[in-house]
Amino acid sequence: MTPHLSRRFLLQSAILAAAAPAFAHAAVGRAAAAALPAPSAWTLRPFELKDVSLGQGVFANKRQLMLDHGRGYDVNRLLQVFRANAGLSTGGAVAPGGWEGLDGEANGNLRGHYTGHFLTMLSQAYASTGEQTYADRISTMVGALTDVRAALRTDPRMLTVTGRWGGAHENVRGSYQYVDLPAPVLGGAAAITLSTWVKPTHDANWQRVFDFGNDTTRYMYLVTRNAGGVPRFAITTNGPGGEQGLNGTAALPLNQWSHLAVTITGTTGTLYVNGTAVAQNTSMTLNPSALGTLTNNWLGRSNYSGDPVYAGAFDEFNVYSRALSAADITSLQSNEAKKSSAGLGNLASYYFSATSGGTFADASGRGLTATLRRTWGAPSHAGFLAAYPETQFIDLESRTSPDYTKVWAPYYTAHKILKGLLDAYLATDDARALDLASGMCDWMYSRLSKLPEATLQRMWGIFSSGEFGGIVETIVDLYSITGKADHLALAKLFDLDKLIDACAANTDTLDGLHANQHIPIFTGLVRLYDATGETRYLTAAKNFWGMVIPHRMFGIGGTSTAEFWKARGVVAGTISDTSAESCCAYNLLKLSRMLFFHEQDPKYMDYYERALYNQVLGSKQDKADAEKPLVTYFIGLTPGHVRDYTPKQGTTCCEGTGMESATKYQDSVYFKSADGGSLYVNLYSASTLTWAEKGVTVTQTTEYPKEQGTTLTFGGGSAAFALRLRVPVWATAGFRVTVNGQAVSGTPVAGSYFAVSRTWQSGDIVRISVPFRLRVEKALDDPSLQALFHGPVNLVARSSSTSHLSVGLYRNAALSGDLLPSLTPVSGKPLHYTLNGTEFAPFSEGTEDPTHAYVRRAEPTVVFGTVSSGVANPAKADGTTLLDEIWAGAPFANKAALVTRVRSTSAAWVSAGLLTQAAADTVVSTAQQASYVS
Incomplete structure (x- = not known):
């Protein structure tokens, strides 16, 4: 079969x-190549980071902060x-x-x-x-x-440190190391002394100096700190409820040598700390002889698996088959055991300075060699790190x-x-x-x-x-x-078939999934497609991207709430203090970039600009710090939220990806086609590209997004290729290109690439104008909740209010449909505006101001050119208002075109019973009387 x-x-x-x-x-x-070999499946190729240098601007400033952190x-x-x-x-x-x-x-x-x-x-x-x-x-x-x-x-090896008398052995905290002693170490003694020097380096309770036992029923231990923070000795044959103990009176100092000794004789047990008897129990009925032969005889490890391993150093551990006198204990304070009145332990004696390996010789004469071990067993497997x-x-x-x-x-x-x-x-x-x-x-x-x-x-x-x-x-x-x-073959072993198959079939199963656990899966699938040609991988990645963007995307480009996705199309309903985990944006940028290498759909780079210029830049605080990268984990989008740039002591996944983002801002400014015939300019960012294969440089000079455009200057030799300039999806009018002062023919289309083909010469200058306008983006599940954008820049209100601000934007809208004239520019602060006394500023600024990334749109009355009609602004069942429908017809060639739109829209609303004729006449009359900016 x-x-x-x-x-x-x-x-x-x-x-x-x-x-x-x-x-x-x-x-x-x-010797490594300069870069990873580009997959043959990629129709575009990235440039190496060394090929693109950043010019002065917001990216260079943010990067410098991270460079300084990395250096220090x-x-x-x-x-x-x-x-x-x-x-x-x-x-x-x-x-x-x-x-x-x-x-x-x-x-x-x-x-x-x-x-x-x-x-x-x-x-x-x-x-x-x-x-x-x-x-x-x-x-x-x-x-x-x-x-x-x-x-x-x-196998573990002794870590030699300076001891009380010479060399000593240290268990570094986190090493999971302990010393394993042979079973006869206690010798069945009825009277006993255990003596050791310890230097604890951590203050966790229940760290065992020693623990001799079989399990959690029959044992004898000494800890540096009990629940009360003081040394404790205990012996039992009936678990913790049957312990007969001795408790110290003060905590042992950290990072200092202390001498501990326990004696038992007859019914009396005594605990000594640094030569002083600090506890005595005269009613003891147990001693080592009652324990029998024990299997776990450990220094530094507990028979209770949840207890911490001892962190610190040992110097001398001696076991005597008699109770030392107080004078003997005192002698051990100022002498090595072999020079003290007590002498070496006759049951066991370890110096911890006589080996560089993992075993410790017994100086008692009984040959009970001790072995250094790890709690997790044998040495790791080959390659493990x-x-x-x-x-x-x-x-x-x-x-x-x-x-x-x-x-x-x-x-x-x-x-x-x-x-x-x-x-x-x-x-x-x-x-x-x-x-x-x-x-x-x-x-x-x-x-x-x-x-x-x-x-x-x-x-x-x-x-x-x-x-x-x-x-x-x-x-x-x-x-x-x-x-x-x-x-x-290893890469294939991570296939999560349920997810891959659903996305390949374009079946959205993302609701309830942990966002950043799954986003980077798809960057891996794209690379698996590159390596294997299995189309299921690439199809799944493309479909997945479309399930997140825009259906689970906040305006800044981020996604997730408290790290998880909610139902498709729910955006306003997921706004919280834990929105937009920064790692998600980082990984969505990587995925968008990879997909663009395969298919030059401008939507990928439109998203890239959105997330990079808003969430990624805004996640880095504009402040120097040698100890913390100062990057957000979540970016709360609730009203009045203040960004936390030092969450969880600054070592989360998002601080990690934030460090990476800040040192590769230039990685997607330019791409080249696989055949070398095209240069894609994806982002408008001050930078210089060195395209070695063509022998040319391209220097981009701009203050974008403070500047609404950029200038490309060619240097080096001459080279023929098509310059492909991204026309942002929001650039719906006025995108213009000149070469050496001459306008380039053609009609740029928003959400595409505009090509200029020629043989480029040193000194050629390309000027690109990208007019911005203020627009809104509505939350998919609540159109009245809106984010404001000026070109690529998300403008956030700075206000400590914890309720959504009510904002009206039509009062002085331009004929072009630009809402910016309703705001007042702040002198000397580019991209800063005020509205009704509230400042609006770029999300990308890494401040600790309370912000509102979303505002509540409120247009209570019909207003044109700051002139109010006095007519209440009616709304349809879906929330669309009369003014929304009027301005949806923008841009208008002139005032007459706007008035025509006002008249036809008002008439339609009258016919639908949403507006009275008298109110419609007033609305039209107001539109005729008002004056407008273009």
Whole structure:
């Protein structure tokens, strides 16, 4: 019987058979090309960041803030969590906190992701500026991560630090390390002393100095801090309810050596801290002999799995089969044990300074060698690199429900690290970075390729825990360098078929989904289409884009509320303080850019301009800070919302993508056609393009969007190609192009590209005029709730009111339909206006002013040219008012054309019973009397 072969198996087999020869020349460690090879499926090609330099303006100013941050931040803080996880010295560095540290949200289960973002930011900064500082920082990080991977592949080794008497061993917090002692260590003694020097480095409660036990029923422990924050010793054969204990009186100081000792003899137990007896229990009935032979004899680890591993150093641990005297304990304060009156422990004695490996010799003469271990078991598998153990990845494979306190998107974090390494390689040619990236993919393939397809589908469908970001895109990018068939096969293992099939069939199933978990899936699908030619991927990505834009899009270009999507067409109904997660806009820009490479539909770049000039720019605060990137997580769109540029200590996913955005503003200003016959000018932004293949430069001089147009000046040699200039979809009138002062014939169409073909010479000047007008965009589910736009710029009201402002805009509308004359310009502040005493300013300004991105449209009476008719402005059932319908006919050639529109519209409303004839006559008369701006 022929076995059933899944679609995944068949596709992978085809990939494995066909893919390898395509990149047979590629090898890990070779010198990197200047950029990733462009897929043959792309009809357009991007320029490298080094080919486009930014001129003075809003983009350069915002970027400079991020460049300064990248230059000044201590990268050892980012590396701390990686080094700690590997048991390496952290050099005293303190992790950033927030999501990037052990104390972060969900137990720090996303730590490591931010390091990847930072590597990408540094790589883009270096590619753009050539400044060696960024390359040096990249090299430091790549070198450290190389050391980390090597350490994770071996058994843990002693980390030597300065001790009380010489060398000592430190358990770095986050290393999950403990010392495993042989079973006979307590020797069944009825009388006993346990003595040690400790230097705790963290103040978490219930960190065990030692714990000898079988489980949570029979054990004996000493902690640096109990629930009250003081040392505690306890022994029990009946669980926590049967503990016989000794509690200290004061907390142990952090980062200082303290001596702890416990003695038991007869019914008396005593706890000493730094030579002083701080607690005594004379009613004890338990001692080590009552415990029997124990299986878990640990220094630094608890038999309770939820307790933290001890963070700090050990110097000398001695176990005696007698209760030392107070004088002996005192002697241990000023002498090494071997020089004290107590001498070395006769049951066990460890110096912690006699090895550089992972074992500690016993000086008691009993030969009880101790072994350093990790709580998560054996060394990691080849290629594994993370700031936490493999346990998150293992847990995900059997997980059926989300719990980010246990597993928080391990493959998402892997993506950020992988992307940062790949970008580092492309920017600096550092073969170590490529080796690390390739090794990560080898490791992922070795895990995921062994899982049943049903398991993979379940994993990727779990909210949060199964999120994997843009990992597919990055894996395919890596494959284009390495040519490893396993890498392309790995990319296919992330297929979430339910989502892909629905979008390929143009069936909208997005309601209720986590937005940023799913947007980057589609950038990966586009790249899979590039690599495999499977049209299902590209079709799904195109259809998905159309499900979000405009149906789930806010005016600024963002999407999502509290990270999730609501029903299609619901915009006003999703406005909240947690609207427009910044990562969503970042990933939608990437998707729009990729789709435009395949199909030059101007809608993709119209969206790109909208989101870039509004949400992306507005998400970066206009302020310098060495410690924080100052980028928003959510952009609340509720009335009077004040943007938070330092959420969760500044280490969220959105701060990460915000760093990346600010160092690649120029990546989509220009594209070239695959055949070199066209240059696309997508964005009007001060910049200079060096098109090496053509031997020309194109310098764009503009203050856009403060300036309503731009100037292109050609330099270098001569070259023939078509210059394709984007005509924004909102530029409905007046778009004009001149070359060397002469008007170019043709009729530019809004929402298209206007082509100018010629042989360009050095000194040629192209002037582009892009007249702005003030317009409104209505929320799909509430037309009265509107966003104001002047050209590409979203104008937001600055007001502390927490209710939507009522705004009327027709009172002095121009014959062109431009609503701007109803506003008053603010002198000396371009793109700032006032209306009824309220200032309106560009959303892109990164201030902490309370803002209103949406206003409530209110036109209570019919007004023309500031002259009121006194007639109430009637409305239809759908909210459309008489004035809405009149001005929908704009632009008007002259006043007479407007009056004609007023007359015909009023007559229609009279016929519909929505307006009396007398009121209609008054409306027409007012329109005739008023004067208008053009």
